[in-house]
Amino acid sequence: MxxxxxxxxxxxxxxxxxxxxxxxxxxxxxxxxxxxxxxxxxxxxxxxxNLTARRLATGRTGMIALAMPEIDHPYFAELSRRIAEEATRRGYRVLIEQTLSQDDAEHAVLRDREEGLVDGVIFQPVRMGTLEIARLDHDTPLVLLGESASPVTTDHVMIDNVAAARDAVRHLLALGRTRVAFAAVVADDITGSTNRRLVGYQEALVEADAPLTPDLVFSSPDFSPEGGAASVRRAIDTGVAFDALLCRDDKFALGALKALADAGLRVPEDVAVIGWDDTQLASYTSPTLTSVSPDKTALAEVALELLLERIGGHQGPGRHRIVPHTIAVRQSAPYR
Amino acid sequence: MxxxxxxxxxxxxxxxxxxxxxxxxxxxxxxxxxxxxxxxxxxxxxxxxNLTARRLATGRTGMIALAMPEIDHPYFAELSRRIAEEATRRGYRVLIEQTLSQDDAEHAVLRDREEGLVDGVIFQPVRMGTLEIARLDHDTPLVLLGESASPVTTDHVMIDNVAAARDAVRHLLALGRTRVAFAAVVADDITGSTNRRLVGYQEALVEADAPLTPDLVFSSPDFSPEGGAASVRRAIDTGVAFDALLCRDDKFALGALKALADAGLRVPEDVAVIGWDDTQLASYTSPTLTSVSPDKTALAEVALELLLERIGGHQGPGRHRIVPHTIAVRQSAPYR
DNA sequence: CCACGGGTTTACAGCGCTGTACATTGAGGA
DNA sequence: TCCTCAATGTACAGCGCTGTAAACCCGTGG
Structure with missing residues (x-):
């Protein structure tokens, strides 16, 4: 018919x-x-x-692409939800793309983009750095998230990871902890996020004249919770003394909590733990997890705002926006 | 230019x-x-x-919509990822939609669908039942997931929830547990999933002539882990005797583990616990969580297969497919 | 030598809607 | 009575690509 x-x-x-x-x-x-x-x-x-005909006539698709490393990673899933909800409020639909943190897939997000698919892209790169993105000749409206790239030619929204790491370490020091460890660096894969968080971690320790030694920075083979657990286990086994732990993200924190429990160390009594991303699961670990909390709603709102302005024709240099963060204080590193 | x-x-x-x-x-x-x-x-x-022009000319969009209750729910996030990956393999892009388990939004998935947006829809309803979906006059190719609706006119893919619940309870009984509780029913919201899982739970207990009493079925105000925790706390406080727990899903299991730990009850020594969905976090709880594990890859592959056949013109009555499940055995309810 | 079929390229209408320019009409004010 | 302006509706070309049918040419077989 x-x-x-x-x-x-x-x-x-x-x-x-x-x-x-x-x-x-x-x-x-x-x-x-x-x-x-x-x-x-x-x-x-x-x-x-018929939306396809309408799009051809108007030159607009009413859709944006959201390119994330992994769509089922708790943090990315939550951020995607907020972006999707904000986009819907502003009359846009969201096409989900997953890059699996692979170079080719990340390049394809911009380079191989066909005309008439989406009006703009929100992209969280992991591999591609500032120069790589700056060099790509593309005309698709784009907003970047995350910390791996920040070209002056592209809009970018993030929290201040350095400041957030400083705040987290200060919180641990304020609890009277003196030997703060970092879990973990992935040896062959020190991403932009890892770097900035390490900077803040070191700044806070130096500022407080607290111990800062290489053995306090744990090493994981990969980004899994199990890798995080393994890094903490190894530190314990080799006799590294630490009474506080800043985890690179909540997945590492999950693993750390498990490794500490297995080793009979109580959290926060023996080791205070802070995660990062404040994902839903932080509220339901045992003990509940204190976590660095990016304002995900603000990330989503600002990213959409900047993107829709670009879609609407805004020209000019890249705009870099910092959105707020807090420390979501729970049992694993409580208030004093 | x-x-x-x-x-x-x-x-x-x-x-x-x-x-x-x-x-x-x-x-x-x-x-x-x-x-x-x-x-x-x-x-x-x-x-x-230009893809929009191509779509107008060919009548095909190369896209499917994936309508899930919540895109950051761990299970839905993982299932979405598999569907997105399978769709990409078959040359399709995925438009994500979130219904938040709301009647209006679920109806809109099918009723308000505009022409030329997507070629087909994979939809996991929570509210809409079999008759409601059967009555909707729509011509968009559709495949249903989940347990809330199974009209004979529509393709549907799921696991056998009754059998899976039976298997889980049998596992608990095989551990020598005698008083198996269910956590939890949401009193004003007994969804299709809850129903089928309860059926299997009861069948296994009746078959084993094990205690089956109303006080063993816990009640939660909502679907949050905190609700699950509250339901278990209340059962403990009122003196309900139970040595095993089948949780309606992993979120409830998270809450249950926390409530049991808070009450000084050891898992699995004092209470063996099984969750449902086998999400990533099941591997990282403390103790790790035994969980009913739907074959999510099979769910995705079969759903895509059926949908693309419909998109390709396949007519005929709804096809109902059961995909396998296993029990992912971990610490919270180990092998004997 | 002719006919047929396949390789190769083109012409053109259509997919379905929107933006723009233009035509018409009526009301109000000078 | 005339002019101006706003309301109202229409004509038409274009958005950019694809499917289909037709034209042309070349090779092969009868």
Whole structure:
């Protein structure tokens, strides 16, 4: 059964296609009785606008792409949800893309983008750095998230990771802890995020004249919780003394909590622990997890704001926005 | 700067638009030297096909919609990832939609679908039941997931929740546990999933002639881990005797583990616990969580398979597919 | 030598809607 | 009575690509 088109409605109602289009879009300056008659025909025929045709005519898709490393990573899943909800509020749909932190896939996000797929892209690169992104010749409106790249030519939204790491370490020191460890660095994969968090970690220890030694920076083979657990186990086994732990992210924190429990170390009594990302699971670990909390709603809102301005035609240098963070204080590193 | 179109390439190369289209699509029967000449012009001008125009011409979008209750729910996030990966393998892109388990939003997934947005939909309803979905007059290719609806007119993929619940309870009984509780029913919201899992829970207890009393079915105000924790706390406080726990999902299991730990009850020594969904966090709870494990890869593959057949024109009654499940055995309810 | 079939390329209409420019009409004010 | 402006509706080209049918040419077989 052929699809009902605008021209079909127009013919049945005895008006032009443009008039039907005006009614569909609630255009002013349509005589009330004509509007009613056209609407009755629309309802009667069950006419629904064809979005593909509309997009061709307007040059707009009404969609944005959201390219994340892993869509089921708790932090990315939560951030994606907020972006999707904000996009929906602003009348956009979200096409999800997963890069699995792979070079090729990240390059493809921008380089191989076809025309007429989306109006703009929100992209959290892991591999691609500032120069790589700056060098890509693309004209798709783009906003970056994360910490791996910050070209002056592209809009970018993030929290101040250095400051957030400093705040987290200060919180641990304020609890009277003196030997703060970092879990963990992935030896062959020191990403932008890891770097900035390490900077803040070191700044806070230096500022407090607290111990800062290489053995306090744990090493993991990968980014899994199990890797985090293994890094903490190894530190314990080799006799590293630490009474506090800043984890690179909540997954590492999960692993750390497990390794500490297995070793009979109580959290926070023996070791105070802070994670990062403040994902949902931070509230339900045992003990509940204190975590660096990026304002995900603000990340989403600002990213959408900047992207829609670019889609709307805004030109000019990249805008870099810092959104707030807090420390979500729970049992694993409580208030004093 | 205006966009490079097919017609621009054709004019520069001195051929018809169709010839350029043939080259772009690697159509056979193009003279090699002509193909090379056209390709050189394509590269030189930086031509990229316009997908919106292509879609209008072909009537296909190359996209499917994936409508889930919550995109950051661990189980839905993992399932979404598998579906997205399988779709990508089959040359489709995924548009993510979130219904938040709301009636209106679920109805909108099908009823308000505009033409030319996607070629088909994979939908996990929570509210809409079999008759509601059967009554919706829609012609968008559709595959359902989950347990809330199974109309004979629509393709549907799921695990056998009754059998899986039975298997889980049997596992607990095989450990020598005698009083198996269920955590939890959400009093005002007994979904299709909850029902089927309760059926299997009861069948296994009746089959083993084990205690089956209303006080063994705990009640939660909502689906949060905290609700799950509260339901277990209340049971303990009111003196309900139980030595095993089947949780409705991993979130409830998270809450249960916490409540048991808070009450000084050891898992699995004092209470053996099984969750459901086998999400990533099941491996990192303390103790690690035994969990009913739907074969998410199979769910994704079968759903995509059925959907693409519908998109390809397949007619006929709804096909209902059961995919396998296992019990992912970990510390919280180990092998005997 | 002719006919047929396959390789190769082109012409053109259509997919379905929107933006723009233009035509018409009526009301109000000078 | 005339002019101006706003309301209202329409005509039409274009957005950019694809499918289909047709034209042309060449090779092979009868």
């Amino acid at each position: 052929p699809r009902v088109r605008l021209v079909d409605v127009a013919q049945r109602a005895g008006v032009s296609m443009k008039t039907v289009s005006n009614v569909v879009h609630n255009h002013p300056h349509v005589a009330p009785e004509l509007r009613a008659r056209v609407q009755a025909v629309i309802d009667d025929l069950g006419y629904r606008p | 205006p966009r490079v179109r097919l017609v621009d390439v054709a004019q520069r190369a001195g051929v018809s638009m169709k010839t350029v289209s043939n080259v772009v699509h690697n159509h056979p029967h193009v003279a090699p030297e002509l193909r090379a000449r056209v390709q050189a012009v394509i590269d030189d001008l930086g031509y990229r096909p």
